Amino acid sequence: MGKKYTMGVLGLGEGRSIISAVLNSDLWDLGCICDLSEELCKERCQEFSITNYTTDYNEMLRNPLIEVIGIYTPDQLHATHIKMALEAGKHVICTKPLMVSLEEANTLLAVQKRTGKTVFVGQSSRYFEPLRRQHMDYMVGKHGDLVTLEAHYISDSRWFLERDWSRQKGFSWMYNFMIHAVDLAAWYLPEIEEVYGMAAVSANTKAYGLEIPDTLKFLLKDKSGRFASVTGCYATPTLGSSVEQSISCTLRGTKGISRGGYPKLQYYTNFEPLEKTAGLQTFDELHPYFFRFEQESHHAGEYQNYIEHFATALHNGETPKPDLKEGIHTLAIMEAMDTSIRTGERVFVDDILKKHIITLD
Ligand SMILES: NC(=O)c1ccc[n+]([C@@H]2O[C@H](COP(=O)([O-])OP(=O)(O)OC[C@H]3O[C@@H](n4cnc5c(N)ncnc54)[C@H](O)[C@@H]3O)[C@@H](O)[C@H]2O)c1
DSSP states (O other): OOOOEEEEEEOSSTHHHHHHHHHHOTTEEEEEEEOSOHHHHHHHHHHHTOOOEESOHHHHHHOTTOOEEEEOSOGGGHHHHHHHHHHTTOEEEEESSSOSSSTTHHHHHHHHHHHTOOEEEEOGGGGSHHHHHHHHHHHTTTTOSEEEEEEEEEOOOGGGGGSSTTSSTTOOHIIIIIHHHHHHHHHHOTTEEEEEEEEEOOHHHHTTTOOOOOEEEEEEEETTSOEEEEEEEOSSOOOOTTTSOSEEEEEEESSOEEEEEESSOEEEEEOSSOOSSOEEEEOGGGHHHHOOSSTTOOOHHHHHHHHHHHHHHHHTTOOOSSBHHHHHHHHHHHHHHHHHHHHOSOEEHHHHHHHTTOOOO
16 A cells, blocks of 8 residues: 545535545545535535534645645636645645636646646546546557547536536536546547537527537547547437446547446447457446445546545656646647637647647647
Protein backbone atom coordinates (compact mmCIF):
# COMPACT_ATOMS: atom_id res chain seq x y z
CA MET A 1 0.00 0.00 0.00
CA GLY A 2 1.20 3.52 -0.85
CA LYS A 3 1.09 6.64 1.29
CA LYS A 4 -2.26 7.77 2.65
CA TYR A 5 -3.41 11.23 1.52
CA THR A 6 -5.89 13.53 3.25
CA MET A 7 -8.63 15.23 1.22
CA GLY A 8 -10.82 18.23 1.84
CA VAL A 9 -14.04 18.08 -0.23
CA LEU A 10 -15.55 21.28 -1.67
CA GLY A 11 -19.17 21.20 -2.91
CA LEU A 12 -21.41 18.54 -1.41
CA GLY A 13 -23.96 17.74 -4.13
CA GLU A 14 -22.05 15.27 -6.31
CA GLY A 15 -19.32 15.75 -3.67
CA ARG A 16 -21.33 13.14 -1.79
CA SER A 17 -19.80 10.50 -4.09
CA ILE A 18 -16.23 11.59 -3.39
CA ILE A 19 -16.87 11.47 0.37
CA SER A 20 -17.99 7.87 -0.07
CA ALA A 21 -14.94 7.14 -2.28
CA VAL A 22 -12.51 8.57 0.30
CA LEU A 23 -14.12 6.81 3.26
CA ASN A 24 -14.00 3.46 1.45
CA SER A 25 -10.41 3.75 0.21
CA ASP A 26 -7.36 2.43 2.06
CA LEU A 27 -5.29 5.18 0.41
CA TRP A 28 -7.28 8.18 1.67
CA ASP A 29 -8.40 9.98 4.82
CA LEU A 30 -11.13 12.63 4.92
CA GLY A 31 -9.91 15.94 6.41
CA CYS A 32 -12.97 18.16 6.14
CA ILE A 33 -16.04 18.83 3.97
CA CYS A 34 -17.21 22.27 2.84
CA ASP A 35 -20.30 23.79 1.27
CA LEU A 36 -21.86 27.25 1.42
CA SER A 37 -25.00 25.54 2.67
CA GLU A 38 -24.61 24.64 6.34
CA GLU A 39 -27.75 22.54 6.10
CA LEU A 40 -26.12 20.39 3.38
CA CYS A 41 -22.89 20.12 5.43
CA LYS A 42 -24.89 18.83 8.38
CA GLU A 43 -26.84 16.44 6.15
CA ARG A 44 -23.61 14.93 4.78
CA CYS A 45 -22.10 14.73 8.28
CA GLN A 46 -25.08 12.77 9.44
CA GLU A 47 -25.14 10.56 6.32
CA PHE A 48 -21.48 9.57 6.67
CA SER A 49 -21.08 9.83 10.47
CA ILE A 50 -18.45 12.56 10.23
CA THR A 51 -18.05 15.78 12.19
CA ASN A 52 -15.54 18.06 10.49
CA TYR A 53 -17.26 20.61 8.24
CA THR A 54 -17.02 24.29 7.36
CA THR A 55 -18.98 26.70 5.17
CA ASP A 56 -15.79 28.73 4.51
CA TYR A 57 -13.49 27.40 1.77
CA ASN A 58 -10.60 29.56 3.06
CA GLU A 59 -10.87 27.91 6.45
CA MET A 60 -10.54 24.47 4.84
CA LEU A 61 -7.55 25.70 2.83
CA ARG A 62 -5.80 26.84 6.04
CA ASN A 63 -6.00 23.32 7.51
CA PRO A 64 -2.39 22.02 7.35
CA LEU A 65 -3.48 18.37 7.54
CA ILE A 66 -5.29 18.60 4.19
CA GLU A 67 -3.00 17.83 1.24
CA VAL A 68 -5.52 17.54 -1.59
CA ILE A 69 -8.72 19.48 -2.36
CA GLY A 70 -11.50 17.66 -4.23
CA ILE A 71 -13.55 20.25 -6.13
CA TYR A 72 -17.25 19.53 -6.88
CA THR A 73 -18.68 23.05 -7.15
CA PRO A 74 -20.63 24.37 -10.19
CA ASP A 75 -18.62 24.30 -13.44
CA GLN A 76 -18.24 28.10 -13.63
CA LEU A 77 -16.39 28.20 -10.27
CA HIS A 78 -13.78 25.48 -10.91
CA ALA A 79 -11.00 27.77 -12.21
CA THR A 80 -11.21 30.07 -9.16
CA HIS A 81 -11.39 27.19 -6.73
CA ILE A 82 -8.43 25.37 -8.33
CA LYS A 83 -6.32 28.52 -8.20
CA MET A 84 -7.15 29.10 -4.53
CA ALA A 85 -6.22 25.51 -3.66
CA LEU A 86 -2.89 25.64 -5.51
CA GLU A 87 -2.00 28.95 -3.90
CA ALA A 88 -2.72 27.42 -0.50
CA GLY A 89 -0.17 24.67 -1.34
CA LYS A 90 -2.69 21.88 -2.00
CA HIS A 91 -2.87 19.34 -4.80
CA VAL A 92 -6.19 19.37 -6.71
CA ILE A 93 -8.64 16.78 -7.96
CA CYS A 94 -11.28 18.69 -9.94
CA THR A 95 -14.39 17.12 -11.41
CA LYS A 96 -15.16 17.61 -15.11
CA PRO A 97 -15.33 20.02 -16.83
CA LEU A 98 -11.97 21.41 -15.71
CA MET A 99 -13.26 24.89 -16.65
CA VAL A 100 -15.92 26.40 -18.90
CA SER A 101 -13.51 28.41 -21.07
CA LEU A 102 -9.81 28.81 -21.74
CA GLU A 103 -9.65 32.32 -20.27
CA GLU A 104 -7.99 31.15 -17.06
CA ALA A 105 -5.83 28.44 -18.66
CA ASN A 106 -2.57 30.40 -18.64
CA THR A 107 -3.12 31.62 -15.09
CA LEU A 108 -3.63 28.05 -13.89
CA LEU A 109 -0.61 26.76 -15.82
CA ALA A 110 1.53 29.51 -14.24
CA VAL A 111 0.21 28.95 -10.70
CA GLN A 112 0.71 25.22 -11.04
CA LYS A 113 4.26 25.69 -12.25
CA ARG A 114 5.05 28.13 -9.44
CA THR A 115 3.56 25.96 -6.69
CA GLY A 116 4.73 22.60 -8.10
CA LYS A 117 1.41 21.02 -7.09
CA THR A 118 -0.58 18.49 -9.12
CA VAL A 119 -3.94 19.09 -10.84
CA PHE A 120 -5.91 16.02 -11.88
CA VAL A 121 -9.14 16.19 -13.90
CA GLY A 122 -11.85 13.78 -12.73
CA GLN A 123 -12.99 12.43 -16.11
CA SER A 124 -15.04 9.75 -14.39
CA SER A 125 -16.05 7.75 -17.49
CA ARG A 126 -12.47 6.57 -18.03
CA TYR A 127 -12.72 4.92 -14.61
CA PHE A 128 -16.00 2.97 -15.15
CA GLU A 129 -15.25 -0.74 -15.44
CA PRO A 130 -16.21 -1.46 -19.10
CA LEU A 131 -14.38 1.64 -20.33
CA ARG A 132 -11.37 0.86 -18.14
CA ARG A 133 -11.20 -2.70 -19.54
CA GLN A 134 -11.53 -1.38 -23.08
CA HIS A 135 -8.52 0.87 -22.54
CA MET A 136 -6.47 -2.00 -21.10
CA ASP A 137 -7.32 -4.18 -24.13
CA TYR A 138 -6.39 -1.32 -26.42
CA MET A 139 -3.05 -0.78 -24.69
CA VAL A 140 -2.05 -4.45 -25.05
CA GLY A 141 -2.84 -4.29 -28.78
CA LYS A 142 -5.99 -6.44 -29.03
CA HIS A 143 -7.54 -3.98 -31.50
CA GLY A 144 -4.46 -3.79 -33.71
CA ASP A 145 -4.11 -0.31 -35.14
CA LEU A 146 -7.03 1.98 -34.35
CA VAL A 147 -8.88 2.89 -37.56
CA THR A 148 -11.81 4.93 -36.20
CA LEU A 149 -13.96 5.35 -33.12
CA GLU A 150 -17.46 6.47 -32.25
CA ALA A 151 -18.30 8.02 -28.91
CA HIS A 152 -21.56 9.42 -27.61
CA TYR A 153 -23.24 10.76 -24.53
CA ILE A 154 -27.01 10.66 -24.95
CA SER A 155 -29.43 11.33 -22.12
CA ASP A 156 -32.74 13.05 -21.63
CA SER A 157 -31.43 15.55 -19.08
CA ARG A 158 -34.12 18.19 -19.22
CA TRP A 159 -34.25 17.97 -15.40
CA PHE A 160 -30.88 19.74 -15.42
CA LEU A 161 -32.43 22.91 -16.84
CA GLU A 162 -34.34 23.41 -13.57
CA ARG A 163 -31.06 24.31 -11.82
CA ASP A 164 -30.02 27.90 -11.12
CA TRP A 165 -26.54 27.42 -12.53
CA SER A 166 -27.72 25.86 -15.78
CA ARG A 167 -29.27 29.27 -16.47
CA GLN A 168 -26.07 31.16 -15.78
CA LYS A 169 -23.35 32.18 -18.25
CA GLY A 170 -20.97 29.33 -18.89
CA PHE A 171 -23.40 26.40 -18.76
CA SER A 172 -23.75 24.31 -21.89
CA TRP A 173 -24.64 20.70 -22.61
CA MET A 174 -21.38 20.54 -24.49
CA TYR A 175 -19.10 21.47 -21.60
CA ASN A 176 -21.08 19.80 -18.84
CA PHE A 177 -22.25 16.60 -20.55
CA MET A 178 -20.62 16.01 -23.91
CA ILE A 179 -17.14 16.38 -22.44
CA HIS A 180 -17.40 12.74 -21.31
CA ALA A 181 -17.61 11.57 -24.94
CA VAL A 182 -15.02 14.08 -26.18
CA ASP A 183 -12.59 13.01 -23.47
CA LEU A 184 -12.98 9.35 -24.50
CA ALA A 185 -12.25 10.25 -28.13
CA ALA A 186 -9.20 12.31 -27.08
CA TRP A 187 -7.97 9.46 -24.86
CA TYR A 188 -7.51 7.29 -27.94
CA LEU A 189 -6.65 10.10 -30.36
CA PRO A 190 -4.50 12.40 -28.20
CA GLU A 191 -3.43 14.50 -31.18
CA ILE A 192 -6.82 15.73 -32.40
CA GLU A 193 -6.05 18.76 -34.57
CA GLU A 194 -9.20 19.53 -36.57
CA VAL A 195 -12.93 19.45 -35.87
CA TYR A 196 -16.17 19.95 -37.76
CA GLY A 197 -19.70 19.74 -36.48
CA MET A 198 -23.31 20.81 -36.42
CA ALA A 199 -25.72 21.50 -33.56
CA ALA A 200 -29.36 22.39 -33.01
CA VAL A 201 -31.51 23.76 -30.19
CA SER A 202 -34.62 21.61 -29.96
CA ALA A 203 -38.05 22.96 -29.07
CA ASN A 204 -37.72 21.11 -25.75
CA THR A 205 -34.82 23.34 -24.60
CA LYS A 206 -36.51 26.43 -26.04
CA ALA A 207 -39.52 25.62 -23.84
CA TYR A 208 -37.29 26.52 -20.86
CA GLY A 209 -36.54 29.87 -22.47
CA LEU A 210 -32.96 28.74 -23.26
CA GLU A 211 -31.01 28.72 -26.52
CA ILE A 212 -28.36 26.13 -25.56
CA PRO A 213 -27.65 23.58 -28.37
CA ASP A 214 -28.88 20.18 -27.12
CA THR A 215 -28.32 18.07 -30.24
CA LEU A 216 -24.74 17.89 -31.49
CA LYS A 217 -22.66 15.83 -33.94
CA PHE A 218 -18.95 16.23 -34.67
CA LEU A 219 -16.06 14.70 -36.56
CA LEU A 220 -12.66 15.01 -34.85
CA LYS A 221 -9.53 14.31 -36.91
CA ASP A 222 -6.06 13.64 -35.51
CA LYS A 223 -2.63 14.41 -36.93
CA SER A 224 -2.34 10.94 -38.52
CA GLY A 225 -5.62 11.42 -40.45
CA ARG A 226 -7.71 9.09 -38.27
CA PHE A 227 -11.07 10.46 -37.20
CA ALA A 228 -13.72 9.94 -34.53
CA SER A 229 -17.41 10.80 -34.47
CA VAL A 230 -18.88 12.25 -31.30
CA THR A 231 -22.62 12.68 -30.70
CA GLY A 232 -24.64 14.33 -27.95
CA CYS A 233 -28.42 14.54 -27.46
CA TYR A 234 -29.75 15.96 -24.20
CA ALA A 235 -33.34 17.16 -24.38
CA THR A 236 -35.24 14.51 -26.33
CA PRO A 237 -36.54 11.06 -25.30
CA THR A 238 -34.01 8.20 -25.27
CA LEU A 239 -34.22 4.49 -26.01
CA GLY A 240 -33.24 3.81 -22.39
CA SER A 241 -29.80 2.65 -21.25
CA SER A 242 -30.56 -1.07 -21.63
CA VAL A 243 -31.04 -0.50 -25.38
CA GLU A 244 -28.49 2.27 -25.88
CA GLN A 245 -25.89 3.09 -23.21
CA SER A 246 -25.93 6.76 -22.15
CA ILE A 247 -22.18 6.94 -22.70
CA SER A 248 -20.62 4.70 -25.32
CA CYS A 249 -17.25 4.26 -26.99
CA THR A 250 -16.69 1.91 -29.94
CA LEU A 251 -13.11 1.27 -31.04
CA ARG A 252 -12.65 -0.17 -34.54
CA GLY A 253 -9.15 -1.50 -35.15
CA THR A 254 -7.37 -3.52 -37.83
CA LYS A 255 -7.57 -6.69 -35.69
CA GLY A 256 -10.56 -6.21 -33.43
CA ILE A 257 -13.47 -4.15 -32.17
CA SER A 258 -14.87 -3.30 -28.75
CA ARG A 259 -17.67 -1.27 -27.22
CA GLY A 260 -17.72 -0.06 -23.63
CA GLY A 261 -20.23 2.22 -22.01
CA TYR A 262 -22.07 3.61 -19.01
CA PRO A 263 -24.22 2.96 -16.93
CA LYS A 264 -24.60 -0.73 -17.87
CA LEU A 265 -21.65 -2.82 -16.69
CA GLN A 266 -21.37 -4.38 -20.14
CA TYR A 267 -18.41 -4.71 -22.46
CA TYR A 268 -18.64 -6.13 -26.01
CA THR A 269 -15.55 -7.40 -27.80
CA ASN A 270 -14.61 -9.23 -30.97
CA PHE A 271 -10.88 -9.91 -30.96
CA GLU A 272 -8.88 -12.53 -32.83
CA PRO A 273 -9.89 -15.29 -33.42
CA LEU A 274 -12.87 -13.29 -34.76
CA GLU A 275 -16.48 -14.47 -34.29
CA LYS A 276 -19.56 -13.51 -36.30
CA THR A 277 -20.94 -11.61 -33.31
CA ALA A 278 -19.15 -9.86 -30.48
CA GLY A 279 -18.94 -11.53 -27.08
CA LEU A 280 -20.34 -9.83 -23.98
CA GLN A 281 -18.59 -9.49 -20.65
CA THR A 282 -20.60 -8.20 -17.71
CA PHE A 283 -19.38 -6.93 -14.38
CA ASP A 284 -22.64 -7.11 -12.43
CA GLU A 285 -20.78 -8.04 -9.24
CA LEU A 286 -19.37 -4.49 -9.29
CA HIS A 287 -22.81 -2.84 -9.34
CA PRO A 288 -22.78 -2.14 -5.56
CA TYR A 289 -19.26 -0.68 -5.86
CA PHE A 290 -20.18 1.74 -8.65
CA PHE A 291 -23.73 2.62 -7.59
CA ARG A 292 -23.87 3.27 -3.86
CA PHE A 293 -26.84 5.63 -3.67
CA GLU A 294 -30.36 5.87 -5.12
CA GLN A 295 -30.71 4.62 -8.70
CA GLU A 296 -27.71 4.70 -11.07
CA SER A 297 -27.15 8.42 -10.67
CA HIS A 298 -23.92 8.98 -8.73
CA HIS A 299 -20.30 8.12 -9.45
CA ALA A 300 -18.67 6.95 -6.22
CA GLY A 301 -17.03 3.88 -7.82
CA GLU A 302 -15.41 5.82 -10.66
CA TYR A 303 -14.24 8.41 -8.15
CA GLN A 304 -12.73 5.76 -5.87
CA ASN A 305 -10.89 4.35 -8.89
CA TYR A 306 -9.55 7.76 -9.86
CA ILE A 307 -8.50 8.91 -6.39
CA GLU A 308 -6.63 5.61 -5.97
CA HIS A 309 -4.96 6.16 -9.36
CA PHE A 310 -4.08 9.70 -8.19
CA ALA A 311 -2.64 8.52 -4.84
CA THR A 312 -0.62 5.70 -6.42
CA ALA A 313 0.78 7.95 -9.15
CA LEU A 314 1.75 10.66 -6.66
CA HIS A 315 3.32 8.10 -4.36
CA ASN A 316 5.39 6.75 -7.28
CA GLY A 317 6.45 10.22 -8.46
CA GLU A 318 4.30 9.95 -11.63
CA THR A 319 1.74 12.40 -13.04
CA PRO A 320 -1.86 11.24 -12.54
CA LYS A 321 -3.81 11.50 -15.83
CA PRO A 322 -5.67 13.38 -17.18
CA ASP A 323 -3.58 16.27 -15.85
CA LEU A 324 -3.95 20.05 -16.23
CA LYS A 325 -2.34 20.19 -19.71
CA GLU A 326 -4.47 17.33 -21.03
CA GLY A 327 -7.57 18.95 -19.54
CA ILE A 328 -6.72 22.25 -21.25
CA HIS A 329 -6.14 20.48 -24.59
CA THR A 330 -9.58 18.85 -24.30
CA LEU A 331 -11.09 22.28 -23.63
CA ALA A 332 -9.32 23.62 -26.73
CA ILE A 333 -10.97 20.80 -28.73
CA MET A 334 -14.32 21.82 -27.20
CA GLU A 335 -13.81 25.49 -28.09
CA ALA A 336 -12.94 24.41 -31.64
CA MET A 337 -16.19 22.39 -31.71
CA ASP A 338 -18.13 25.36 -30.42
CA THR A 339 -16.55 27.60 -33.06
CA SER A 340 -17.34 25.09 -35.79
CA ILE A 341 -21.05 24.97 -34.97
CA ARG A 342 -21.22 28.77 -34.96
CA THR A 343 -19.24 29.33 -38.17
CA GLY A 344 -20.04 26.18 -40.15
CA GLU A 345 -16.28 25.85 -40.78
CA ARG A 346 -13.65 23.23 -40.02
CA VAL A 347 -11.66 24.55 -37.06
CA PHE A 348 -8.06 23.77 -36.03
CA VAL A 349 -7.27 23.15 -32.37
CA ASP A 350 -3.88 24.88 -32.75
CA ASP A 351 -5.65 28.08 -33.86
CA ILE A 352 -7.67 28.03 -30.64
CA LEU A 353 -4.51 27.53 -28.56
CA LYS A 354 -2.79 30.35 -30.48
CA LYS A 355 -5.77 32.66 -29.98
CA HIS A 356 -5.38 32.20 -26.21
CA ILE A 357 -1.54 32.23 -26.43
CA ILE A 358 -1.44 28.83 -24.72
CA THR A 359 1.66 26.60 -25.01
CA LEU A 360 1.23 23.03 -23.80
CA ASP A 361 4.65 21.51 -24.66
N1 LIG B 1 -19.55 12.12 -13.75
C1 LIG B 1 -19.05 13.13 -13.10
O1 LIG B 1 -17.86 13.25 -12.97
C2 LIG B 1 -19.98 14.18 -12.53
C3 LIG B 1 -21.32 13.87 -12.25
C4 LIG B 1 -22.13 14.87 -11.70
C5 LIG B 1 -21.62 16.14 -11.45
N2 LIG B 1 -20.31 16.40 -11.78
C6 LIG B 1 -19.77 17.75 -11.58
O2 LIG B 1 -19.79 18.08 -10.20
C7 LIG B 1 -19.95 19.49 -10.06
C8 LIG B 1 -21.09 19.76 -9.09
O3 LIG B 1 -22.28 19.27 -9.64
P1 LIG B 1 -23.54 18.98 -8.70
O4 LIG B 1 -24.48 18.23 -9.52
O5 LIG B 1 -23.11 18.42 -7.39
O6 LIG B 1 -24.06 20.48 -8.47
P2 LIG B 1 -24.84 21.04 -7.20
O7 LIG B 1 -25.34 22.39 -7.57
O8 LIG B 1 -25.80 20.01 -6.69
O9 LIG B 1 -23.70 21.16 -6.06
C9 LIG B 1 -22.73 22.16 -6.05
C10 LIG B 1 -22.49 22.57 -4.59
O10 LIG B 1 -21.41 23.49 -4.54
C11 LIG B 1 -21.69 24.38 -3.48
N3 LIG B 1 -20.89 25.61 -3.62
C12 LIG B 1 -20.95 26.55 -4.60
N4 LIG B 1 -20.03 27.52 -4.36
C13 LIG B 1 -19.37 27.19 -3.24
C14 LIG B 1 -18.32 27.79 -2.49
N5 LIG B 1 -17.74 28.95 -2.88
N6 LIG B 1 -17.90 27.17 -1.37
C15 LIG B 1 -18.45 26.02 -0.97
N7 LIG B 1 -19.47 25.40 -1.63
C16 LIG B 1 -19.91 25.97 -2.76
C17 LIG B 1 -23.19 24.65 -3.60
O11 LIG B 1 -23.73 25.14 -2.39
C18 LIG B 1 -23.71 23.26 -3.97
O12 LIG B 1 -24.14 22.52 -2.83
C19 LIG B 1 -20.20 20.05 -11.46
O13 LIG B 1 -19.01 20.60 -11.95
C20 LIG B 1 -20.59 18.82 -12.27
O14 LIG B 1 -20.22 18.95 -13.64
C21 LIG B 1 -19.49 15.44 -12.27
